[in-house]
Amino acid sequence: MTARDPWLSFARHTPARIALGRTGASLPTAEVLRFALAHAQARDAVHTPFDGDTVERDVRELGFGTVRVESAAPGRDAYLRRPDLGRTLSAESRARLGALKAPASDLAIVVADGLSSAAIHAHAVPFLSALKPWIARQGWSLAPVAIAAQARVALGDAVGELLHARACLLLVGERPGLSSPDSLGLYLTFAPKTGRSDAERNCISNVRPEGLSYDLAAFKLAWHLKEALARSLTGVELKDESDLLLVDGRPPAAALPG
Amino acid sequence: MAFIHRVGAKSYAFADLKELMAKATPPRSGDMLAGIAAASAEENVAAKMCLAEVPLKAFLSEALVPYEADEVTRLILDGHDRAAFAPVSALTVGDFRDFLLSDAATPQALAALAPGLTPEMAAAVSKIMRNQDLILAARKCRVVTRFRNTIGLPGTMAVRLQPNHPTDDAAGVSAVILDGLLYGCGDAVIGINPASDSLPVIDRLLKLMDEVIRRFDIPTQSCVLTHVTSSIALMNRGAPVDLVFQSIAGTEGANRSFGVDLSVLKEGTDAARALKRGTVGQNAMYFETGQGSALSAGAHHGVDQQTLEARAYGVARVFEPLLVNTVVGFIGPEYLYDGKQIIRAGLEDHFCGKLLGVPLGVDVCYTNHAEADQDDMDTLLTLLGAAGVTYVMGIPGSDDVMLNYQSTSFHDALYVREVLGLKRAPEFEAWLEKMGIAGADGRLLPADAHHPLLGFVADQAA
Numbered sequence: 001m002t003a004r005d006p007w008l009s010f011a012r013h014t015p016a017r018i019a020l021g022r023t024g025a026s027l028p029t030a031e032v033l034r035f036a037l038a039h040a041q042a043r044d045a046v047h048t049p050f051d052g053d054t055v056e057r058d059v060r061e062l063g064f065g066t067v068r069v070e071s072a073a074p075g076r077d078a079y080l081r082r083p084d085l086g087r088t089l090s091a092e093s094r095a096r097l098g099a100l101k102a103p104a105s106d107l108a109i110v111v112a113d114g115l116s117s118a119a120i121h122a123h124a125v126p127f128l129s130a131l132k133p134w135i136a137r138q139g140w141s142l143a144p145v146a147i148a149a150q151a152r153v154a155l156g157d158a159v160g161e162l163l164h165a166r167a168c169l170l171l172v173g174e175r176p177g178l179s180s181p182d183s184l185g186l187y188l189t190f191a192p193k194t195g196r197s198d199a200e201r202n203c204i205s206n207v208r209p210e211g212l213s214y215d216l217a218a219f220k221l222a223w224h225l226k227e228a229l230a231r232s233l234t235g236v237e238l239k240d241e242s243d244l245l246l247v248d249g250r251p252p253a254a255a256l257p258g
Numbered sequence: 259m260a261f262i263h264r265v266g267a268k269s270y271a272f273a274d275l276k277e278l279m280a281k282a283t284p285p286r287s288g289d290m291l292a293g294i295a296a297a298s299a300e301e302n303v304a305a306k307m308c309l310a311e312v313p314l315k316a317f318l319s320e321a322l323v324p325y326e327a328d329e330v331t332r333l334i335l336d337g338h339d340r341a342a343f344a345p346v347s348a349l350t351v352g353d354f355r356d357f358l359l360s361d362a363a364t365p366q367a368l369a370a371l372a373p374g375l376t377p378e379m380a381a382a383v384s385k386i387m388r389n390q391d392l393i394l395a396a397r398k399c400r401v402v403t404r405f406r407n408t409i410g411l412p413g414t415m416a417v418r419l420q421p422n423h424p425t426d427d428a429a430g431v432s433a434v435i436l437d438g439l440l441y442g443c444g445d446a447v448i449g450i451n452p453a454s455d456s457l458p459v460i461d462r463l464l465k466l467m468d469e470v471i472r473r474f475d476i477p478t479q480s481c482v483l484t485h486v487t488s489s490i491a492l493m494n495r496g497a498p499v500d501l502v503f504q505s506i507a508g509t510e511g512a513n514r515s516f517g518v519d520l521s522v523l524k525e526g527t528d529a530a531r532a533l534k535r536g537t538v539g540q541n542a543m544y545f546e547t548g549q550g551s552a553l554s555a556g557a558h559h560g561v562d563q564q565t566l567e568a569r570a571y572g573v574a575r576v577f578e579p580l581l582v583n584t585v586v587g588f589i590g591p592e593y594l595y596d597g598k599q600i601i602r603a604g605l606e607d608h609f610c611g612k613l614l615g616v617p618l619g620v621d622v623c624y625t626n627h628a629e630a631d632q633d634d635m636d637t638l639l640t641l642l643g644a645a646g647v648t649y650v651m652g653i654p655g656s657d658d659v660m661l662n663y664q665s666t667s668f669h670d671a672l673y674v675r676e677v678l679g680l681k682r683a684p685e686f687e688a689w690l691e692k693m694g695i696a697g698a699d700g701r702l703l704p705a706d707a708h709h710p711l712l713g714f715v716a717d718q719a720a
Binding site: 003005010014015016017019025026035036039042043046080082084115175178180181 | 287423434627631663672
């Protein structure tokens, strides 16, 4: 009943859904259901409640200090409708960060649910685990790691500013695609302060085992942070040249040169 | 000028035409985000009733975005054709809806009227039209454009074949082009959104598409959807550019956020036409638009997003494009929250574009953080097919693996042709038959395991 497409072997060249076959004008049953499952997983990734308790516990077990914050968005629905609220700290969170009177540090790390809490649940702790040796080797001082709920990328600006950090690294669950529901994004901003534009950040995208590996992402982030602290900038003027240091496609084991 | 409308004992005041338009717009999240939406359902309808009584002429004397501050307003008002406007110049917005749905509004009458209408007039009347009105009136508007084939003839619908790949891989792109062609898609354009901005990469993609079009003598055109300045640079280096692409919006400020103005769009149009690569016509531009882009750029002037979208069509039409499409559900739920809002906006955009004489297609689409799914897309696609949409997107299995959103698929195009009897561009339909892909009735033939197109992918992979 269903016609197969004789070019199925070309599917190895692309993740796109080619050679699906057809029944009349329509998709075969198995493809309709396979698509529905992928969409369900992407939807769940957006709406799965952020498990801040577990993320905080696991981050502490890695040896990092932590602090919990949330944006001004009161719930997921408001978060999706009002991107401005997701970029703003709640008054209570502002007060909490201010009360820490954090000493000056090189880096503030923010773990933000973004549009995929599934990405944070799956990849934030393994990535931080890969990043930790680089922080130790380079001798960077750290502010407490902020675990941020209902948060968008620009929330990191206020967090980094209140924690008196020279740079802010924000881990965020990226907008889920059908073929990548749990992709982690990394945003690095030098001299974080409210009002920074996206052109003033560097982004490392698609961190997950099927995309950019934890080890490679940690190396790239360390390279960017070292350059950012040395040159006092991030953004469009900081071009990624970290690939020049790779050895057979793998990051160097030792500290960064220079 | 202020407006007042009474509902029973209550009276609603609207400070100016801009506020009246925003409050009369069917509810959507983007206008709420901008803080300009009606505060209640009753206020929304009161504004519609008030707007219905406004003379169309009012839009010629009261600019929603100031004339002095915005080159798009100047383009619209300076280019307005008063002679073409004459037949409707005495009508109110409400009368105009009645006219559009009347037997007097023939395809010929509407085509003659288009240069006399401003985008604001089209937007205003759309706000008091129901979905069925938007479908019926749009269906009567004929906009035909040509490059290597003829797009927009009555009873036809074209498809953009969108072979995106996360790393612009030649074999990957070729595999999707083959998949689309063998599913009978690609008459609007073979159009790639590149993952990279690098000119050498884009040059390679242009050559790849040029080769497949030449080798198999396909009556269609190609496009890499990159910035207009990149296309100009590539044309200067001799790259095979058919259509020049650009995202555009309805205000000067929003266009600046895209890095363009009217003069660079003209430069791109002139450069593409000078190459004379079209065989049956020289409509050489491809524009994309979408409600919410001006708000996103902080350049909306307090005007509602649907009116600004119609103004983008006012920009598009002066460059006589082959194709224009709204990416209706792409920008996200902060502008169009759910399937209902996406469907309404898709029908509004299509109607306004067609009424203004623009060859409007629709990227029937959604993101995974919007409250929408395939059922909503089936509904909108079917409604747009009934409305005579110029073209839709064709993406394998609906899943764009580069842009991370869902649009219409090659199968969806087959579905809507089957249900509504829509044909492809005639030159392309004839090619499919010649190549043994479709029969004389336009229906796909059983797939041939040794079709010559398969060899092209094997060559790219080698």
